[in-house]
Amino acid sequence: MITNIHWLGHDCFKITGEKTIFTDPYGLKAKDKADIILITHSHSDHCSPDDVKKIQTENTVIVATKDCKEKLTGEVKIMKPGETLEVQGIKIEAVPAYNTNKKFHPKENGWVGYIFTVSGNRIYLAGDTDYIPEMKTFKVDIALLPVSGTYVMTADEAVKAALDIKPKVAIPMHYGAIIGSENDAKKFADALKGKIEVVIMKKE
Numbered sequence: 001m002i003t004n005i006h007w008l009g010h011d012c013f014k015i016t017g018e019k020t021i022f023t024d025p026y027g028l029k030a031k032d033k034a035d036i037i038l039i040t041h042s043h044s045d046h047c048s049p050d051d052v053k054k055i056q057t058e059n060t061v062i063v064a065t066k067d068c069k070e071k072l073t074g075e076v077k078i079m080k081p082g083e084t085l086e087v088q089g090i091k092i093e094a095v096p097a098y099n100t101n102k103k104f105h106p107k108e109n110g111w112v113g114y115i116f117t118v119s120g121n122r123i124y125l126a127g128d129t130d131y132i133p134e135m136k137t138f139k140v141d142i143a144l145l146p147v148s149g150t151y152v153m154t155a156d157e158a159v160k161a162a163l164d165i166k167p168k169v170a171i172p173m174h175y176g177a178i179i180g181s182e183n184d185a186k187k188f189a190d191a192l193k194g195k196i197e198v199v200i201m202k203k204e
Helices: 049-055 066-071 133-137 155-165 182-192
Strands: 005-009 012-015 021-023 036-038 061-064 075-078 084-087 090-096 112-118 121-125 142-146 169-173
Touching (some): 036 090, 061 084, 066 075, 155 169
Parallel strands (some): 021 036, 036 061, 061 075, 142 169
Antiparallel strands (some): 005 012, 012 021, 090 112, 112 121
16 A cells, blocks of 8 residues: 655655655655645745755646745645645645644644545645644545654654544654654554554655
């Protein structure tokens, strides 16, 4: 199920299937080709124009929040929470992403996570978020969840999120680049043992 998901560090994944999708490109080491780029918000470790250029072709479609638009070139489609879009045959839903007990990602900014379908699997990219009540409504097969704390959920909060979402597989992210370590990912995995399958990915 997850052989087509490659973690490139932080919140950046390369997901292959009907199309090649990159999420929040950041710190990319190699040039590549993206059909679709999903950007959750305008912070520089998520919306990095230099990294976008490494994978952008004339046919690439970027899906992003409104505050990212001025940083980007090419075809950019703007989404806000609650909207759905079809891009190159891939259905994309924008869902809320915000902080509840800190001020880095206010709800009023309209920043997002994405739920999108690749190879028959609904994948949830949480973006920079805390554990929020909307998660109870998400129906997904694979959840990519931040675990580092400070700007996003802690590992313990991410466990609560995973138990609400009930994916077949949960993959921890948002550690090892700016804040957080593999210990956060391990703590998350240990707490979910016997409840939800957790895959800790090696950075590629």
